Amino acid sequence: MSNSTSFHPDYFLLMGIPGLEDSHLLISIPFSIMYVLSLLGNSALVLVISSNKSLHQPMYIFLMMLSTSDVLLSSTTVPKTLSIFWFGNHEISFIGCLTQVFFIHFAFCTESAILLSMAYDRYCAICHPLTYATTVINNFVQKTAMVALFRSFCIVTPFVFLLNRLPFQRSNVIEHTYCEHMSVARLATSNIMVNVVAGLVVAACTIGVDMVLIVTSYVAIIMADVRLSSSQARSKAFNTCVCHTCVIVLFYIPAFFSFIAHRHISQEFHIIFANLYVLVPPMMNPIIYGIKTREIRRRALAMLCGATPNVFGQNFFFPFHRSGA
Numbered sequence: 105m106s107n108s109t110s111f112h113p114d115y116f117l118l119m120g121i122p123g124l125e126d127s128h129l130l131i132s133i134p135f136s137i138m139y140v141l142s143l144l145g146n147s148a149l150v151l152v153i154s155s156n157k158s159l160h161q162p163m164y165i166f167l168m169m170l171s172t173s174d175v176l177l178s179s180t181t182v183p184k185t186l187s188i189f190w191f192g193n194h195e196i197s198f199i200g201c202l203t204q205v206f207f208i209h210f211a212f213c214t215e216s217a218i219l220l221s222m223a224y225d226r227y228c229a230i231c232h233p234l235t236y237a238t239t240v241i242n243n244f245v246q247k248t249a250m251v252a253l254f255r256s257f258c259i260v261t262p263f264v265f266l267l268n269r270l271p272f273q274r275s276n277v278i279e280h281t282y283c284e285h286m287s288v289a290r291l292a293t294s295n296i297m298v299n300v301v302a303g304l305v306v307a308a309c310t311i312g313v314d315m316v317l318i319v320t321s322y323v324a325i326i327m328a329d330v331r332l333s334s335s336q337a338r339s340k341a342f343n344t345c346v347c348h349t350c351v352i353v354l355f356y357i358p359a360f361f362s363f364i365a366h367r368h369i370s371q372e373f374h375i376i377f378a379n380l381y382v383l384v385p386p387m388m389n390p391i392i393y394g395i396k397t398r399e400i401r402r403r404a405l406a407m408l409c410g411a412t413p414n415v416f417g418q419n420f421f422f423p424f425h426r427s428g429a
Contacts, residue, residue, distance in 0.1 A: 111271035116201050116288070117194045118184070122279045123372045131376075132189035138383040139182045145390030146171035152404045159403065162240045163229075166222045167393060169249060170351070173218060174386035177211035180204055181382050185281040201283040202264050208284065208382075209260040212359075213310055217252035219355060220314045221245075222348050223321040230345075231328040259306055266299050280375055315356055322349070347396045354385040 120128055153159045153168045181204070187193040196204070228236050263285050270292035280287045289299040325345060358381050369377075394401055 111273055111293075112198050112268075113272050113276040115195045115197050115276065116283065116291075117277045118188055118196055118281060118283070119194060119277060119279050120185075120188045120281050121372055121375050128189040132186055135182065135189070135379065135383060136186055138387045139178060139186070142178050142383065142386040142390075143175065145394070146175050146386060148404065149390045149393065149400070152400060152407060155407070156403050159399065162225050162245050163222065164400075165245050166218055166225060169252075170215065170218045170222070171390060173211050173215040174389055176207065177215065178382050178386045180207040180211060181282040181379070185379060188281060196283065201278075201288060202267060204283040205267065205285050205288065206260055206264050208282070209263060210256045213256035213259050214252055215355065216311055216314045217248075217255060219348075219352055220317055221248045221252065223318040223352075226345055226348060227321040227325055230325050255310075259310055262302060263299075263306075266302060270294055270296065270299075279371065281379055284378070311356070311359065318352060343396070347393050350392050350396075351385070351389050354388055358385075 119125075121131065124131065149171045150168050153164045184193075184196065184204070225240055228239050232239065267285070267288055270289065271294055272291055273293045275291055278287055278291065285303060286299065289296045322345070329342060358377070361377075394404065
C-alpha cells in the first residue's frame with residue numbers, strides 16, 4: 105500500500121456509507137436527481153445573468169459567482185460518490201484525494217466570502233441608498249472577487265501540505281464518500297494535533313468572522329428598515345433580503361450542525377448529511393432566487409419564450425429612500 109520513502113499510499117479506498125452498502129444504488133437515485141437539478145438551475149442562472157446587460161449589477165454578479173461556486177462544490181464530490189454507488193469504483197489516488205480536499209474547502213470558503221459580499225451589498229443599498237452607486241461599483245465587485253479567491257487559496261492550501269506531511273502506514277480505507285480534511289488525517293500514524301488546531305482556527309477566522317459580519321450587516325439593515333417612513337418602502341427592503349437570508353440559512357446552519365453534532369450522531373447519518381450538504385444548497389439557491397427575484401424570473405421566461413424583455417419598473421437596486429417616497 106505505502107511508498108517506502110514517502111509513506112503515502114498509492115491510493116485510498118472510499119467506502120461510501122458504511123452500514124448501508126446494500127442501499128447504495130437506491131440512495132444514488134435522489135442524489136443524482138438533486139445533482140442534475142443543481143447543474144441545470146445554476147447553469148441557467150449564470151446564462152440569464154451573463155446574457156442580459158441590465159443584470160450586470162453587483163447583486164446579480166455576486167449571485168452568478170455564488171452559482172459558479174455551488175457547481176464547483178457539488179461537482180467536486182458528487183460524481184465520485186455516484187461512481188462508488190453505481191460501479192463500485194472505490195479507489196482514488198493519493199494526489200486525487202488531496203486535490204478533492206483542496207477544492208471542497210476552497211469552494212466552501214469562497215462561498216462564505218461571496219455571501220458576506222452580498223450582505224454588504226444589501227447593507228449599502230438599504231442603509232446608504234444615495235451613495236450606493238459610487239460605493240458598490242463594478243470595480244469593487246472585481247476586487248472583492250479577487251480577494252475572496254485569494255483568501256480561500258491561502259486558507260486551504262496549508263491543509264494540503266499538512267496532509268502531505270503525514271505518514272499513512274496503517275490503513276488507506278476512508279469511511280466516507282469523498283476525501284475531507286479530517287477524514288483523511290485520522291488515518292495517519294502520527295500525531296494530527298496540528299491538523300485539528302488548523303481546522304478549528306480556519307473555521308473560526310473565516311466562517312465565524314464572516315457570519316458575525318453578516319449578522320452585523322443585517323442588524324443595521326433591520327434598524328434602517330424600521331426607520332423607513334413608508335410601509336411600502338419597508339416591504340421592498342424586506343423582500344430584497346429574503347432570498348439572501350434563505351441562502352445564508354441553507355449554507356451556515358447545516359455546517360454548524362455538522363460541526364457540533366457529528367460526535368453525537370451515527371456515522372451513517374453524518375455521512376448522508378455531509379452529502380446532502382453539498383447537494384441541497386446548490387440545488388435550492390437558483391430555485392430561491394428564481395422564485396423570489398422578479399427580474400431574474402422575467403428574464404428567464406423571456407429567454408425561454410424567445411422574446412426580448414422590456415425594462416421593468418423601477419431599478420431593483422435603488423428603490424429605497426429614507427423619506428419612503
